[in-house]
Amino acid sequence: MSDIVIQAENISKAYQLGDFGTGTLSHDIERWWAIMRGKEDPFLKIGEVNDRAVKGVSDIVWSLKDINFEIKQGEAIGIIGRNGAGKSTLLKILSRVTTPTTGEINVKGRIASLLEVGTGFHPELTGRENIFLNGAILGMRKAEIKKQFDSIVAFAGVERYIDTPVKRYSSGMYVRLAFAVAAHLESEILIVDEVLAVGDAEFQKKCLGKMGELSKAQGRTVLFVSHNLQSVATLCNSGMYLKNGDLGFKGNIDEALKTYSIEKDINYSNKIVVISEGKRAWLSNFYITDQAGDDYIHPEGIKNVIVEVESTERIERIFIGIGINDTNDLRLLTLFSKFSNQSFTLNPGKNLLQCEVESFYLKPGIYRVEVFVGNDYLNLDYYDRGLQFEIFPSVKTNQILPDSGQGSIMINQKWRVYEGN
DSSP, rough: OEEEEEEEEEEEEEEEOOSSSSSHHHHHHHHHHHHHHTTOOGGGGOEEOTTTTTOOOOOOEEEEEEEEEEEETTTTTEEEETTSSSSSHHHHHHTTTTOEEEEEEEEEEEEEESSSSTTTTTSSSHHHHHHHHHHHHTOOOOHHHHHHHHHHHEEEEEGGGTTSGGGGGHHHHHHHHHHHHHHHHSEEEEEGGGGGGGGGGGHHHHHHHHIIIIIIIIIOOEEEEEHHHHHHHEEEEEEEEEEETTEEEEEHHHHHHHHHHHHHHHGGGGGGOOTTOOOOEEEEEEEEEESSOSSSSSSSSOOEEEEEEESSSSSEEEEEEEEEOTTTOOOEEEEEEEGTOOEEEEEEEEEEEEEEEOOOOOOOOEEEEEEEEEEOOOOEEEEOSOOEEEEEHHHHHHOOSSSSSSSSOOSOEEEEEEEEO
């Protein structure tokens, strides 16, 4: 199809671990002779899946393995996955920094890529000189660079240092200038790796806005790798989830995030270490589910908070308290049955207590949890050792919360206007 700008067919990339070479001269010659005859490298047949957490038996790993996909013009696609999943390797192949071991990739149009801090910059040259150097590397004519020069400098916000060698720039200033060059020069495809995390919050927001403009208003294709899922959901309409070098999912960004959340196993909330010695009752489980009973939690919609308590006897007038904190342990929400004048009777054995919450409306992110079981006179159990859950962004959330700096959201607001005297 004419609107397809990137097409990948059976893309694979193998890397040799440890020292280069096969370890023996005879094996090196065998590899060279196979390549000269156009045959497959015989040592790639024993390559293993790239799972960084598992000790392997082979010195060859597949960073990517048989990846197939198509990307259309104007598509903003977020590439997500754990560290070591193959995201950066894929971008390097697309940017022609490295070549695939097997497979073929076809790109229609010029690519501007920002893969790491200072890509294409010479430390001894000034910011002004590096704009022209980097633009030339990206395939731009001098006239094109001159036309966009003032806009690049203004966007980067480094006017004062533009004639200073970039070796004196901070990493944040490096990224500001490098992104400004890549975003303003007239390429059809923009590729951005995790480097925006180096910049400050204000500049990250500015970059996301610029990439959104390039994709939606100018019809350019944007590929964006980030571990900030809120940023990915805000910018992208499609997603690719990579897992151990395989393409686990490609499609709608919400579905990609959901697939990632399930396979990432981020719901740590039920990992309570049970300590029951000497206790009459104790916490044995805790979890939060979305309206449909799903662990993939969005900010909006009904939530079910479930606490499991085991008791050795019947105990009456018990309250449940749940504190939800941010990652700095700042309290954001408190759920306490006493506030609703609700108490419970624990019976011997397992007791499940559920609290239905209309909506948390917390911004996407990871939250820590504290749980209390008892009453005004009795502390049966209190747990604050590592319980946490994650809220994932959604398209609906992004319409309400365009960035991640606005805290909790109050939806049921009533506004009125009065005429003053």
